[in-house]
Amino acid sequence: MTAQTPDIPTGAPRAVLADDERLMRDQLRARLAEAWPELVIVAEAKNGAEAVELVEQHRPDVVFLDIRMPGMTGVEAARQIAQMEVGEDDVLPEIVFITAYDQYAVEAFEQGAADYILKPAERDRLKLTVERIAKRLAAKRDAADEPGQDPSAASASGLPIQQLLHRLAASGGTKPAYLKWIQATVGQSIQMIPVEEVLFFISDEKYTRVQTPQVEALIRKPIKELVDELDPERFWQIHRSTLVAVNAIAAVTRDFRGRQIVAVKGHSQKLEVSRSYTHLFKGM
Structure with a gap:
């Protein structure tokens, strides 16, 4: 677990990056610096458990989560993050999954409450993700400035995050057995x-x-x-x-x-x- 301590400009978006492969973290950090120079990576994690701990500690605006990590996976980490309590001035972070190509997972993302980056992170696709997330964060800020508006309502559209996480968990093709x-x-x-x-x-x-x-x-x-x-x-x-x-x-x-x-x-x-x-x- 790596906690970064950069000087963060006022209003700059903050992110936690989680991937068990150091080279992938290095590449994504470099590509994000190109596509989103205002973004500050406040901490990096090697697994899902570290990611949850760092999100709780830093309350970032965005979390980049590798889906397949040892121990707690990115999907399991996202599930815990979605359960976190938020204060009056906070909202849950936007979630961006990092994944190898999987058509089932990609279809879930396209309908869902999160975005995704395919490994290796291609500049054009990463630019699209950055534009989407930046737009959502701007909508949250605008909602926070309007009396009676709820910033969390501007976070994402489409499939509720829990439904998305269930679809990703089942992306191996086996439908979960739900309680009857x-x-x-x-x-x-x-x-x-x-x-x-x-x-x-x-x-x-x-x-x-x-x-x-x-x-x-x-x-x-x-x-x-x-x-x-x-x-x-x-x-x-x-x-x-x-x-x-x-x-x-x-x-x-x-x-x-x-x-x-x-x-x-x-x-x-x-x-x-x-x-x-x-x-x-x-x-x-």
């Missing part, structure tokens, strides 16, 4: 709840509440594990502690503070959308 049943505590008994009946999941420090139209139950599995085990096309994460069934969303409104609030079909619960996930409803 939830074994949960209801009163003094254990019940098997079909996932298709669940309206939403909400976690606290110890338990996760499972809500169906008829039943409220508790499980010990945290949201960060459920995110990986549920079909991301059927359940969207809207808060670090909340997953909601897409077909259970009745409406999305804004409260007096400008926060997005999800109304659930057939239930009185109102679910807050955190700033990191407002892009899911960016038309609101």
